[in-house]
Amino acid sequence: YWIATSEYIFLDNAFLPLAYCNLSKKTKVIQLWHGCNAIKKFGQSYNTGLLKKLEKKLAEKYTYLILNSENTREKYKEAFGVDDSKILVTGSPRVDIFFDEEKCSILRSEFYKENTLLEEKKIILYAPTFRDNQSNKLSEELYQLADGINEDSVILLRLHPSLNESIIIPKKYKSKIINMSGYNNLVQLLLVSDVLITDYSSIIYEYSILERPMIFYSYDFKEYSNNGRGFYEDYENYVPGTVCYSLQDLIIEIRKLEVDIDKVKYFKIKNYEYRDGKNMQRILRILN
Structure with missing residues (x-):
């Protein structure tokens, strides 16, 4: 009707x-x-x-x-x-809110009211692309990642809905890994995070508006290139951040966080004619 x-x-x-x-x-x-x-x-x-x-x-x-x-x-x-x-x-209307500093400020404040313990933390948002049979590998690597990051850092995990319930975070890691996959407001998570870790997700386009560091953990790049969806772009030269192919490299990159923000800014300008x-x-x- x-x-x-x-x-x-x-x-x-x-x-x-x-x-x-x-x-x-x-x-x-x-x-x-x-x-x-x-x-x-x-x-x-x-x-x-x-x-x-x-x-x-x-x-x-x-x-x-x-x-x-x-x-x-x-x-x-x-x-x-x-x-x-x-x-x-x-x-796209979906990104208008990122250019409204008053609304962004309100969203950040609301997030920290609900999550007071995170206010003094360095927030790492990890939002990987969906893959079949991913949960076991993801869990083990998350624990290693949590062990490798600084004590003042926390990982906010944002997964595909089909993987959300398959991830169980042991008590040992609950202060370092928080599963926010069921959290409704993705914009809030982007606004409060200090760095984004992802791989092939389009979330990088929204995040580039904030002009913050991004790291690309592409441990299965060759397999994904040859047997996955494939890419529109020359991935390794296109993404606005360092590409890491191993967990060890990812941990090193997070610790030093030497990201070329000018590349992120250029990426933003290239992909948004209206800002x-x-x-x-x-x-x-x-x-x-």
């Missing part, structure tokens, strides 16, 4: 049932997507068979696909299977 009677439909994912809906001619479908850009391939660039056909059929319903930068155009045209007429480079917090306003002006 709501789909049939709506003038506007905003999506942030591949809502496949919409592919089979007969929409009114007045209905505008705006795909905002949940990632600001992508390192690893997705959508039409990667999927096959029925899923690829369904995603293509869904893309035919789109009125507009929202991008943050011209830098993303060709990549997203391929991934979504759309042409230039459907693309709007207005900036004024007015992306939603631009979209609404076009729709109205």
